[in-house]
Amino acid sequence: DGGITQSPKYLFRKEGQNVTLSCEQNLNHDAMYWYRQDPGQGLRLIYYSQIVNDFQKGDIAEGYSVSREKKESFPLTVTSAQKNPTAFYLCASSTILGLHNQPQHFGDGTRLSIL
Amino acid sequence: GQNIDQPTEMTATEGAIVQINCTYQTSGFNGLFWYQQHAGEAPTFLSYNVLDGLEEKGRFSSFLSRSKGYSYLLLKELQMKDSASYLCAVRERDSNYQLIWGAGTKLIIKP
Numbered sequence: 001d002g003g004i005t006q007s008p009k010y011l012f013r014k015e016g017q018n019v020t021l022s023c024e025q026n027l028n029h030d031a032m033y034w035y036r037q038d039p040g041q042g043l044r045l046i047y048y049s050q051i052v053n054d055f056q057k058g059d060i061a062e063g064y065s066v067s068r069e070k071k072e073s074f075p076l077t078v079t080s081a082q083k084n085p086t087a088f089y090l091c092a093s094s095t096i097l098g099l100h101n102q103p104q105h106f107g108d109g110t111r112l113s114i115l
Numbered sequence: 116g117q118n119i120d121q122p123t124e125m126t127a128t129e130g131a132i133v134q135i136n137c138t139y140q141t142s143g144f145n146g147l148f149w150y151q152q153h154a155g156e157a158p159t160f161l162s163y164n165v166l167d168g169l170e171e172k173g174r175f176s177s178f179l180s181r182s183k184g185y186s187y188l189l190l191k192e193l194q195m196k197d198s199a200s201y202l203c204a205v206r207e208r209d210s211n212y213q214l215i216w217g218a219g220t221k222l223i224i225k226p
Contacts, residue, residue, distance in 0.1 A: 042119065042202070042216030043158075058213070090157065101165070103148055104214065106157035 002027045006091050006107035012115045013078065013085060021076045021110045023091035030096055032074040033104060036060060037088040046089075049074055050096075078112065086113050119217035121203050126223045127193055135188045135201050135220045143208030149177050149188045150202040152219065158202055161188070190222075198224045 004025045013019045025032065031050050035043040045058030049068040063082025068074055074093075078085045088111050092104040118140045127133040139147070146165040150158035164170055164179035164186060176189040188201055200219040206212055 040123075040218055042218045043204075043214075044216075045213055048213070056211070088155075101146070101163040103150075103160035103163065105160070108157050109155075111155075 004091060004093055004105055004107035006089075006110050008110060009108065011110055011112045013112060014115050016080045018077055018079050019112070021078070021089055021091075021112070023074045023076065023107060024072055025074075025091075025093045025105075025107075026072060027093055027105060028071075029093035029105075030071070031094045032068070033092040033094075034058075034064070034066065034074070034076045035090045035092065037090055037109075043090065046076065088112075119203055119205060119215055121201075121217040121220045123218070124221045124223065126225060127190075129193055129195060129224055129226050131193050132189065132191050133193060133222065135190070135203075135222065137186045137188070137203035137217055139184050139186070139203070139205045139215075139217075141184075141205050141207045141215055142210070144181060145206040145208045145212060147177075147179055147186050148204045148206070148214065149175075149186075150204065152200045152202055154199075161201075193224050195224050195226070198222060 007022045033048040034046040037043050044060050046064050047066040049055035055066050065077045088109050090109045091107040094104045095102045120138045149161040152158040162177040169178045174191045179186045200221045202219045203217040204214040
């Protein structure tokens with residue numbers, strides 16, 4: 001079945017450590033997104049990518065980095081510069097950005113906590 | 116500026132009807148989405164509105180008034196499994212067609 005796979009489901013980060021969250025999709029979608037979800041707040045966009053080897057910063061990109069070397073994959077690295085990384089991270093994908101009624105499809109999320 | 120408002124929490128009874136409202140102020144409206152999210156899980160797509168009026172999809176319907184910056188999600192014949200958060204998101208042309216998300220409405224269904 002087509003879908004989006006995020007791993008790991010739970011992740012713990014030590015002080016000064018970089019961690020990478022995996023996101024893979026087999027929906028043949030061009031656009032991929034990373035969101036952060038905190039209690040009582042709406043989803044906030046970290047980075048998005050419309051095409052391989054290209055990506056744009058979202059509203060809260062500081063302390064994060066991404067790559068898009070393959071259409072299917074869009075990993076997110078939470079760097080040590082991100083001082084408050086504890087959150088639920090959601091990866092999503094969609095067909096061409098902004099195309100009519102095409103929704104974003106989400107992975108099951110990664111819950112990141114600080115040790 | 117961008118702003119999307121939804122009630123934080125609502126309670127309804129199994130078998131009843133509930134309406135979840137969403138008001139928005141955005142730049143370059145390009146469509147409104149409703150998603151359902153069970154605790155700790157991924158949001159799943161429910162409905163999309165871009166023109167004024169009602170879109171019906173089984174037990175769920177969604178309404179849009181662009182002139183009022185207002186939408187609602189109507190859930191009929193409520194079931195216990197409908198207990199979840201309901202997220203309203205507006206796509207903005209002026210933000211490169213990105214989605215701006217409300218904080219979500221937690222719906223609690225009681226027997």
